[in-house]
Amino acid sequence: MNQLYRKxxxxxxxxxxLLYYLCGRGSKLDLSSLKYQLRIVFPNSLFIIVITSFFISLVFSLQILKEFLYLNAVQLIGSILSISFVRELSPVLTSIVIVGRVCSLFTAQLSTMVITEQVDALLVLGINPVNYLIVPRVLSMIISLPLLNIISILTSLVSGSFVSFLLYKIQPTIFFESIFYSYFFSDLLKSLFKTFVFALFISIISCSWGITSIRGSEGVGISTTSSVVMCLISVFVLNFILSYLLFNNLISSFQLY
Known part of the structure; x- marks a missing residue:
């Protein structure tokens, strides 16, 4: 219980x-450290984001398409799929992949630095560990996750168009024209805001759980596992709260037809 309170x-x-730092009152950012963390988060996650988004959207589109074809609502297919991808699937899916790929790495790295007394060495040298170790990781996540979300959305839409044409002969022009009948751009901005919030929380959680690790090498595994679990829970809870606040009062896209 005391350990949870510390975290x-x-x-x-x-x-x-971070709020204090973003207001311009913090110490000068170590740009080399930020660039290094950006290389860890963005390029190393890009391939798995594209592959995961492509195949999950294939399966999702396959299930949705046949139902809308049965209802003779071909003109709604692109709109409905884009709403699903932009509002929910891509932000959550991207965040889940990043939690498993990057947040676990952050926690393991910081835990190892704690048990090998590298953090204590920084304190002895008069270096703020939060500013030197945590801020670059959090900022790299805040920058990378919305960009990866955009890539996931584009991949999902291409995948949906591909399966629509391949299996049901729906022309890509019809599919993509349907997308712009929905609130695509406003939904996209809100989707980016969701990933910004996700990035802020999961990066801070993973760093907090890592920097408070105890009990030697055993603590690295415990901290990493509990960090991933807590990050996933936070993504699901925040997704519900943000979806309710951002999308609950929108007019249905069906009213546009």
Whole structure:
């Protein structure tokens, strides 16, 4: 219980520190460290995001298409799939992949630095560990996750168009024209905001759980596992809250037809 309290307490401290930092009152950012973390988060995650988005959207489109064809609503297919991908599937899917791929890495790295006393060495040298170790990781996540979300959305739409044409002979022009009948661009901005919030929370959680690791090498595994679980839970809970706040009062796209 004390360990959980320490992690939550550090989470709040890092969150407040980042707000203070983003307001321009923090120390100067180490750009080389930020570039290094960006290389870890973005390029190394790009391939798995594209592959995962492509095949999941294939399966999802396959199930949706036959139902709309049965209802003779071909003109709605692109609109409905884009709403599903932009509002829910791509932000959540991208975040889940990043949690498994990057957040676990952040926690394991920081946990190892704690048990090998590298963090203590930084304190002895007068270097703020939060500014040097955590801020670059959080900022790299905030920059990368929305960009990966856009790539996931584009991949999903191409995948949906591909399976529509391959199996049901729906022309790509019909598919993509249907997309722009929905609230695509406003939904896209809200989707990017969702991934921004996801990135902020999961990066701080993974760093907080890593920097408070204890009990030697055993603590690395415990911290990493609990960090991934907590990050996933936070994504699902935040997704519901943000979806309710952002999309609950929108007029149905069906009213546009």
């Amino acid at each position: 939550i307490s550090l989470f709040m401290k890092i969150f407040i520190f």
